[in-house]
Amino acid sequence: MYRRIDVDEDDAQYQRILWRNDPTEDIKEYFCSTVMFGTSSAPFTAIRTMHQLANDEGIKYPLAVDVIKYEMYVDDILSGGESIERAQELQRQILAMLHSGTFQLRKWAANNPKLLENVPTEHKATHGVLHLNAKETIKTLGLSWNPATDNFEFNLNFKIPSGAATKRSILSTTARLFDPLGWLNPVIVTAKIIMHQLWSLKLGWDTPVPDGIQTPWKRFIEELPNISQIRLPRWLDTGATNPAKELHVFCDASTLAYSATAYLQVRDEGGKWCTSLLPKITIPRAELCGALLAAKLVQFLQKHLRLPIDHSRILFWTDTMIVLGWIRGDPNRWKIFVSNRIHKILEVSEQGQWRYVASEDNPADCSSRGLSSLKLAQHQLWWRGPF
Known part of the structure; x- marks a missing residue:
């Protein structure tokens, strides 16, 4: 990816390489005319270049714009469509847009063989399972x-x-x-x-x-x-043909950690609600901070998932009545620590969106207190919520 991005010659002078093929030769000095591995600016330069490519070619390839800007992780793309036809057109536009910038995608993988019919064998993933963090070789x-x-x-x-x-x-x-x-x-x-x-x-x-x-x-x-x-199923059934969606966010704290966890509920054609665990965050500290974390989590999900969920369909849950009382009261009545956090919570949520949930039905309790890996695999409250 880096090698396909040219660097202005004036800037390339600062990317110097000393080289000789044999110890008996004089050392020669070169400059690297493309983005150079190991420089601190390289990742930003590469991503910024991709965004500029999307801006420049967006009129010709409109479907590819959001993919390049929001569904690309360094040099990997994770995307798809609601139908085979839509996914194929998206694939065509992404390939064409990147080709205009001299980039070529490889290691293709798909959950439907039709999306790989026109992909050369040498450009397909060599293994059936795609390791999303294969470069992280030091990770357990x-x-x-x-x-x-x-x-x-x-x-x-x-x-x-x-x-x-x-x-x-x-x-x-x-x-x-x-x-x-x-x-x-x-x-x-x-x-x-x-x-x-x-x-x-x-x-x-x-x-x-x-x-x-x-x-x-x-x-x-x-x-x-x-x-x-x-x-964990990848597909959340969030297509345009399924507009019934609800977002439920739970928060909890223990003496050692506080957490927030989110669940997306989608109603299928038979009227049954399907629940999926969404990405979340956990940070050490306490109950009110867990509520603030829940509010920030919704901001994060709305920005990155870009799902059209009605504001009234977003609900926050806490198992602490005092926190609920703080949120539903006048923020200016409380001490500075509480008041500041309540103001921040109400910047992204409304008092009427906050509800009470019993501790035994609160899935955020799992990540504020911890579970063994043996229990986690079968712990339905964590994976599906209390629904």
């Missing part, structure tokens, strides 16, 4: 998409460390738990809670941790392979 967890089943899956590249766990080994393993969409938050937060306990003990980096931490950590590691059982 990897997210994959299986075109045959149209499901997201988690693959585990993990070897159980031998010997007693130390703060260094626990931190190293926790840092490798790659979960950018937050689907495994209940498991990840368990590891972070253990790490939090280690900091409070002020142990040396290579000192074996006490049995009170050694035992739960060993159990955590042994159960981690269970995440490979998890299958």
Whole structure:
């Protein structure tokens, strides 16, 4: 991708390379005329170039514009259509737009063979399962998409460390738990809670941790392979022919973490509501902050999912009556900490959108307190909500 983007000659002078083919030769000095790997500006330059290409060619290829701007992740594109015909036309426009900028897509994968009929064999993905973070070779967890089943899956590249766990080994393993969409938050937060306990003990980096931490950590590691059982459907059934949609956002907090989690409900042709877990975020701290996180989560989802959901169909749920009282009251009555957060919450939501949910029916409770990977795979409250 970088090698297809030319750099202005005046700027390319700062991309210098020293080279010789043999130790006996004099060193020659070159400048790199294309975007150069390893420079801090390279990722921005590449993405900015793609956006400019979309702006320049958007009139000719209108369907490809949003894909390039919103569904492209560095040099990977994840997109699709509501029908085969729509997807094929989208594919044609994307290829044509990128070709006008001398870019060529490879490693094609699709959940329908018709979309690959005109793709040369050498340009198709070599494996049936598409590893979405294949470049992240140091990560323990990897997210994959299986075109045959149209499901997201988690693959585990993990070897159980031998010997007693130390703060260094626990931190190293926790840092490798790659979960950018937050689907495994209940498991990840368990590891972070253990790490939090280690900091409070002020142990040396290579000192074996006490049995009170050694035992739960060993159990955590042994159960981690269970995440490979998890299958998440990619398709949310959010097509234009299905306008009935509701967004439900739950928030919760414990003494160690607070979280917000969102579920999209879509009604099918038979009138049945289908519920899907959406990406989320979890950050250490408390209840009111969890409510603010829920409000920010809705902002994030509306921006990136771009789903036409009626404002009245977006509902927020908390299991704390005092937080509900703060939100439904006059923000100016409360102390500064509370008042500031209530004002921010009401910037993106209305008082009438906030509801009460019992703690045992609150899925955000799972990621504020943690779950073992063994329980997570079968935990319907987390994957489907209380519906």
